[in-house]
Amino acid sequence: MPTESMPTETAQRAPDRAIQGAFHAGAVGAIPRGAQDDPGHGPRDHLDLGAGTITATVAPPSVGDGGLPHETLREMYAAVALARAIDERTWQLNRAGRAPFAVSGQGHEGAQVGAAFALDRSRDILLPYYRDLALCLVFGLSARDVMMSVLAKAADPASGARQMPAHYGSARLRIVTSSSPVATQVPQATGTAYAAKLRGTGQVSLTSFGEGGASKGDVHEACNFAGVHKLPVVFFCENNRYAISVPQNRQMAIDHVADRAAGYGFPGVVVDGTDVLAVYQAVKAAADRARRGDGPTLVEAKVYRFTPHTSDDDDRSYRDPDEVRAWRARDPLVLFEARLREVGALDDAGLAEIRAWVAAEVEAATDAAEQAPLPDPATFDRHVYAER
């Protein structure tokens, strides 16, 4: 480097070492313990409308059969039940040492099935996150597909076992695979929605994320862009109250993620995520609005995660098992079964039939995946770039 004397006096006087804590206004000292308010972790009511002002709309609870054919209701119930059974099997395989990893959506299934049925499954686009097993099953993913991924077999339709399980993806089914850092699919959904709008395809994009993911700038940037361009997208927040261990009141200073929609110029809706038909109606209204060209909606479904975050997590370190038990009373699988019985859509025989089908699906999927070949190591470097 050409040598040159320092040009200014200031530079000549610059100290060789930076001053520690140069911007600290007072004496440098220990930060007092307990100086911050601890919002605490306490259990909350299921819909929990909080004490503050709500700018989001609160979706009403569903009534009766919600105007849906009973055949459809049984299909919806079967999807909730299948998702639960696959999820439970994944944990068993993990605990038996046969599946390296399990991540769960138990407790979310009702909200997901309600949302998925509200979309046009022949053309709409999903940009899900890793708890969205039920959402993806309704869009056409099979138990077998899921098990291939869980056991990292070549036939995993998402990635041929390159990506971890629960990163659901299928070009054929219009399910866009998400990344492991949360909420990166949300800006991408504004792009799929923009493309659909530009080409006039009438497709709606639905992207989902947790209340933890909602803290990321990706969600803000996406909502802002979608608001500006009135894009046909539904932002679907599955608020299960914990981001791994961090409770909602450490994640945000507000009660409802959906309240933020007001800041982007589109509606926010809070809905009880354990009420399958209420979610169906809320997402249906959002999807209809998007398809009409009126722009996005942020739908926040209040749910609860029954399991630890993943198979690598022990949730007893951050939440009281009594809290989990209390929430089990609002298990969407149980509530939906009761509702279907109440409206006469399901009886003992119908339930037995669905349970038998679910059990057979899970068994067949597990067997097929256990017998399926691992990916061929000779193919590991394919698909980094386009193949010509």
Next chain:
Amino acid sequence: MPVMTYREALRTAMAEEMERDETVVQLGEDIGVYGGTHLVTDGLLDRFGPKRVIDTPIAEGGFTGAAIGMAMMGLKPVVEMMTWNFSFLAADQIIQNAAKLRYFSGGQVSVPLVIRGPNGGGVQLSAQHTHSLEGFYGHFPGLKVVSPVTPADAKGMMLSAIRDPDPVIFLEAGALYGTKGEVPAGDAKVPFGTARVAREGSDITLIAYGRQVNLLLRVAEKLAKEEQVQAEVIDLRSIRPFDEATILASVRKTNRAVVVQEQWRWYSVASEVAAIIQEQAFDDLDAPVERVSGEEVPAPYARNLEVAAFPSEQQIVDAVHRALYRGA
């Protein structure tokens, strides 16, 4: 052959592709009404309208993510980074998503995306607007990285970039937007993965990309005139994929090489080039491969300091002398 500036060459390529292919769209900050802070997209809004030329909010991660979503739906977005420094805000979308989506979809999903903008320094914008990211982005499988220096290559490589099925990091020589050169009319694509011999010579191989190529050409003329040394100058222009054959053929002829870059030396393109040469042409070398790089400081603002931070003619001449075992 028409003569045009580097920025006109880029704009011509983009406009021709937008004309030819209605799926090509533009996104970025101030690219519409304002024509881009470097005037590269000037006039595109008037020609193609606001649906295809999108002035975005200031949100690099958000609009890059949106572009990835568009690309997955079959559009061909061209994203402008006002400067490559700002791409760090979108690094997760670029590196974790665009670069991995094909692999993580088992080949089901293509992300035909171009991200472009000014790279490198020389225009007194200091270190938060000045970065040479070819080594950084060149590191990631799934990305293609190019760095043209001539207006002809700017156009030809932009045509290739927009038609490429994979994400392309298009590093423009930010200091050279106003430089002029001959640019072939029409569909004069320049393929990726081919280096360009910018000057033929027999005594030593000088290797660079981006604006350092122009510096090498000046040094080569000086060496020829003052020392009767005939230097061959190679413009890499494509960082990934990389053209090993052209470099090795040259070194086998000259037996000596100097690699010059504006970016920092540690873990850089020049380090990779030097390694390739010693791995594959060790027996042809008459001297160690020399590297001349930017100084290990954030790019400073003051003109004299900025000049001092980047490779100089004298540093390159000194490196050539070392490789030729000539005293200073």
